[in-house]
Amino acid sequence: MPKIVLLENIHPSAVEVFNAAGYHDIVTHATALPPDALRAAVHDADVVGIRSRSHLDRSILDEAPALGVVGCFCIGTNQVDLATAMEHGVPVFNAPFSNTRSVAELVLAEAILLLRRIPEKNARVHQGHWDKSASGSFEARGKTLGIIGYGNIGSQVGTLAEAVGMRVIFHDIEAKLPLGNARPYSDLASMLAEADVVTLHVPGGRATENIINAQTLAQMKRGAILINASRGTVVDIDALRAALDAKQIAGAALDVFPTEPKGPDEPLASPLIGLNNVILTPHIGGSTVESQENIGREVAEKLVRFLQSGTTKGAVNFPELPYQAPAGASRILHVHRNEPGALATLNSLFxxxxxxxxxxxLQTKGPIGYVLTDTGERVGEDVVAALRRHPITVRCELL
Structure with missing residues (x-):
C-alpha cells in the first residue's frame, strides 16, 4: 500500500477519495512544515499532497526516493520544482478548474464594491460619518471589464460580468475562443485604455512579473479600478500606490502579494495598508467550502487514477497518457531518458x-519519455529490477 502524506489542512474529501479506492495509509498535517520537518515527512512517502505554502524544491525531492507522484491541491504549481520532479520521473497534478467559480465571484464582487465606493463608505460609517453622496459611485451595468489572461478563471469572470450588464474585453498571449460577447484585444495598451475595471488572471513567473507597472498603470483609463487575484508578483505595488495617490487609479483589490505572511498572526507589510479605496484579502480567492471540497476530490481522483493505472492526463510537468483500462496480466510504468532507441531497448528486455x-x-516531453506496457504474462520484481538497472531508465514501477 502506498504511503500518502497530505499537508496544509487539505479538505477531508481527498481522504474520502483515497479511502474509497482502498488506500488507507494516510498521514495528514494541518499546516505547512519547516524545511527540515517537511523533508522528514515526505522522505518515505509515495504520494505527497500540498497547497501553496509547502515548497518541494530540489533539496526536498532529491531526498524522497519513494516519491512517485505529487498533488497540488490548488491551481498554482510554482511551489514545486517541476523540472526536478520530471527528472525524477514524478508527475505533478493540480486543480485548474475546481475553484474557478469562487475566484470569479470574488472578483466580480470586488469590482461592484469598488465601483460603488463601498470600502470607503463602510469605513466612514464606522468612524461616525453619514455620507450619502453619490459622487464617484457607479453601476457595473454598462461599464467595460478588461481581463488580462483569458483562461479558466478569466473567461468565467467575463461570463459573470456580462450577466450584470458589463461589456467584456480581454487580452491573452494565446488565441482564445471568446465566450458570450467578449472581444479579444491583441494589444494590451489598447485594452487598458478602454477598461473601467481591469482584472488579472495570469500565471506567475518571469514572463508576467510586474506586467502592471508605472507604464501600464499610466495606460489605464483615468479613474479605473485594478483587481489582482492571480499572483502577487504581477503587480508593482509601489507603482500602484503612486497611481492611487495621483488618482490615476480610483481603487484596487488585491488577494495576492509579492511577499505574504507566513502565518495567521503575522501582519501583511504593504504600502497599500490603510487606504480606504483598496480592498486587501488574505489570498482567499479560492477559499470557499465548495471550492476546497471540489479541489480535494479533483486532485485526489487524479492521484488515484495514476496509482491504479499510471494515467498522467492533466499532469503539468509530464508526458500525458490518457486512461486506458489494463489489458494484460501486469502493467509496467517506465520513465526513461528521451533518446533514440529507448522504446526498442525496453522491448528488447521484454x-x-x-x-x-x-x-x-508512449508519450514524450522534453528530456523524458513515459511508457505504459501491459503484458500477457505476470511480471515479477526481477524484471522490474532489471529495467531499473538499465542506464536509460529514470523510474520503473509495477502496478
Missing amino acids: AERNINIVSQQ
Whole structure:
C-alpha cells in the first residue's frame, strides 16, 4: 500500500477519495512544515499532497526516493520544482478548474464594491460619518471589464460580468475562443485604455512579473479600478500606490502579494495598508467550502487514477497518457531518458524474457519519455529490477 502524506489542512474529501479506492495509509498535517520537518515527512512517502505554502524544491525531492507522484491541491504549481520532479520521473497534478467559480465571484464582487465606493463608505460609517453622496459611485451595468489572461478563471469572470450588464474585453498571449460577447484585444495598451475595471488572471513567473507597472498603470483609463487575484508578483505595488495617490487609479483589490505572511498572526507589510479605496484579502480567492471540497476530490481522483493505472492526463510537468483500462496480466510504468532507441531497448528486455506485449502507450516531453506496457504474462520484481538497472531508465514501477 502506498504511503500518502497530505499537508496544509487539505479538505477531508481527498481522504474520502483515497479511502474509497482502498488506500488507507494516510498521514495528514494541518499546516505547512519547516524545511527540515517537511523533508522528514515526505522522505518515505509515495504520494505527497500540498497547497501553496509547502515548497518541494530540489533539496526536498532529491531526498524522497519513494516519491512517485505529487498533488497540488490548488491551481498554482510554482511551489514545486517541476523540472526536478520530471527528472525524477514524478508527475505533478493540480486543480485548474475546481475553484474557478469562487475566484470569479470574488472578483466580480470586488469590482461592484469598488465601483460603488463601498470600502470607503463602510469605513466612514464606522468612524461616525453619514455620507450619502453619490459622487464617484457607479453601476457595473454598462461599464467595460478588461481581463488580462483569458483562461479558466478569466473567461468565467467575463461570463459573470456580462450577466450584470458589463461589456467584456480581454487580452491573452494565446488565441482564445471568446465566450458570450467578449472581444479579444491583441494589444494590451489598447485594452487598458478602454477598461473601467481591469482584472488579472495570469500565471506567475518571469514572463508576467510586474506586467502592471508605472507604464501600464499610466495606460489605464483615468479613474479605473485594478483587481489582482492571480499572483502577487504581477503587480508593482509601489507603482500602484503612486497611481492611487495621483488618482490615476480610483481603487484596487488585491488577494495576492509579492511577499505574504507566513502565518495567521503575522501582519501583511504593504504600502497599500490603510487606504480606504483598496480592498486587501488574505489570498482567499479560492477559499470557499465548495471550492476546497471540489479541489480535494479533483486532485485526489487524479492521484488515484495514476496509482491504479499510471494515467498522467492533466499532469503539468509530464508526458500525458490518457486512461486506458489494463489489458494484460501486469502493467509496467517506465520513465526513461528521451533518446533514440529507448522504446526498442525496453522491448528488447521484454523479448529476452519471453514476455508478450499486449498493449503499449508512449508519450514524450522534453528530456523524458513515459511508457505504459501491459503484458500477457505476470511480471515479477526481477524484471522490474532489471529495467531499473538499465542506464536509460529514470523510474520503473509495477502496478
